[in-house]
Amino acid sequence: MELISPIDAVFLLAESREHPMHVGSLQLFETPEDAGPDYARVIHEKLLADTEFHPTFRKQPANWLGTPQLAWTQAEDIELAYHLRRSALPSPGRFDQLLELASELHSALLDRHRPLWEIHLVEGLSDGRFAIYSKMHHALIDGVAAQRLLQRTLTDDPAANEMRVPWNLPRARRAPEPSGSLFGGIARNLLSAANSAPAALRAARAALLQQQLTMPFDAPRSMFNVPIGGARRCAVRSWPLERVKQVKKATGTTVNDVVLAMSAGALREYLIEQHALPDKPLIAMVPISLRADDDTAETSGVKVGAILCNLGTDIADPIERLRVVSESMRRSKEVYNSLSPIQTMALSGLMLSPLALTFLPGMLSLANPPFNIVISNVPGPKDPQYWNGARLDASYPMSIPFDGQAVNITLTTNGDNLDFGLVGCRRSVPRLRSLLDHLENSLSDLEQAAV
């Protein structure tokens, strides 16, 4: 048995039927030319034979001190056919039917009586491609690490015919040997949790307040900052990275600035359409990775900081909006850099993942949300990727809406593309997919004005 870190435990404690706390991913692959009609079945059977599991994929909440949120146990018998399933689209197999299926899968809770992950091989797309929807609990892995884990199943060699699976990747390096006995470790963890959690919460709160105080804005109330229901809707699309880079070059900003401004313009149009645009600009919470490049999935725990960004949604002009976003990001990073070491540590630990904020007293009252939306840009591979000869067309992250944050935008680089994954509460965020057209229009406006 192993104690769950106090911060990972937050994701188990906070989860309810309305608030599943798993991160997801929807990958699209070109079926290889030599694939037979039984391709999906053959792959599935091959993968089912791989019954070695990395410890992370054996982790299951154990009852300890009467609650299932405090300790992990390592599952001994894993029914791989439960975790790795086949699904199919109804005819005619349109892309929006894939999104409906992904929304349904993303809405369902993981079974806590088993290791907290599922992978679904999806067939039946009319264009002949196949898809993989994966989900893992946030208590196991953060969104960035999950994307990295999936990337490690891929290769840039189209001819490689190894079928790597996320649950049994070649180890990048040895996990450090546990020092001392198991019970010594448990005792240390308990002490550390008992001593540091409230202090870390206080430090994180102070750091966030300082960040907020330094900013010349407050987040307005908006339709996104409401209690949410149990069902989700997702929307995904890819854009050529080159288009964003052209705007970046012409304006002297960063790729991330342009992506945020592109999102800001889309949100502005969406809110105008919904007759719900606040007078004051929306504030985005932008997670920044504090993970070193050589970190691997073996390194557990969430390593993200969070900075606040003025999205300038009150501004009609796209270039002016981009300037506000860029300047806001620059100043937020300065504030971040000026924090005391303990504040930085608190911010950079799990504490400042958006969910943990719900546990900071008074921070997520719906009347005064600390921010309106999470927009997250997760690094991805620069070259085209393959899995057993199947080319990866797209890799859409699917993150976690929660109470007070009804929609989430997460994107990642995939070769020459930027892949956007939007997930919203199905009840409070109507017509989520219209945001995709708004994103295209917003990028196009930036191009016309800048280039």
Added chain:
Amino acid sequence: MELISPIDAVFLLAESREHPMHVGSLQLFETPEDAGPDYARVIHEKLLADTEFHPTFRKQPANWLGTPQLAWTQAEDIELAYHLRRSALPSPGRFDQLLELASELHSALLDRHRPLWEIHLVEGLSDGRFAIYSKMHHALIDGVAAQRLLQRTLTDDPAANEMRVPWNLPRARRAPEPSGSLFGGIARNLLSAANSAPAALRAARAALLQQQLTMPFDAPRSMFNVPIGGARRCAVRSWPLERVKQVKKATGTTVNDVVLAMSAGALREYLIEQHALPDKPLIAMVPISLRADDDTAETSGVKVGAILCNLGTDIADPIERLRVVSESMRRSKEVYNSLSPIQTMALSGLMLSPLALTFLPGMLSLANPPFNIVISNVPGPKDPQYWNGARLDASYPMSIPFDGQAVNITLTTNGDNLDFGLVGCRRSVPRLRSLLDHLENSLSDLEQAAV
């Protein structure tokens, strides 16, 4: 707003992520000969156009006095495309793949932010048939009423081309006008709940104890009487009613006696296989309907009584086992008939649905389960049924396992067949589908010995 009856509220209160409290049904239809390749899509689109909803299908838990378990509200905007969905089987579309899908759908919780029902049209069976998986929350409707409701969408006229939907059936009769004001009604309901619930619980407990005391047996501990996990597995098969009737005639018993003995023999073989056969015989809880024949879905509330039956699983001889079952049923009915009026009322209300028992103090301790398994025989139509020209081949009920009752057997008559639906906890009941072969062998043993 309408108060939830204290007994229906039990099913909302008792529900957790590990214990979904919905009843399900898996119907199989022959696709009509004139159906085109787009049959499923065409049906789905036609059904989506039927946006009139019976009040039961608008009911949604409302927050009242701070809890969502006390009151119903009527949902105004219903996203029918959420409740009525299309699903497909992966290739090659075998029957066991349909069962995997049904198991997955039956494991997922209903969204409490919407009316508590879902219907899935399933295509992709290799034999050309199509399936409908439906689920409704037990707080809305009991298993018997749910089966009746689905039956009312059917007709015995193969040429009828009306597409009746469960959410908008022709009303069998007018619901009685509410007497007095809404708030008067709420106050009355509250008073009645406050006054009668503990008394009814006491009466139900006394009645069950009396039944138990009268019986010359206690339920043993068994592998079925354990805490359960969140995932389910289902198994279904049909048997010709005539085979059961032949055994009944030859032995002077009833159809229900034979069905119980058939189940008993299957459970005995399964438990022997699992090295888990208790020395003492398993005790089944057999719900008996107290619903008048002219009751309709409009009549809400669960109307079942419960009698205990000695399954004779300690007996190897099939006919001797049938005799024990038959005699046990006869004596239990006598006890039931001898109860005082208040005990009968308590037993026949929702109180004695197996779930409500979990709220009777001390009744469901795992050390001494009051019974080992629920076996339920739900009435069904005598003639072949059709839905818009599609012949109903089978209608498998899917009921609710819960803590201490890891497997459930429910069957129903469908024309010349008996359709068995088994649902088990996927973790604690391994190889559930082997029970189907044991059922066949058990019936076959009865035939050879009796006929």
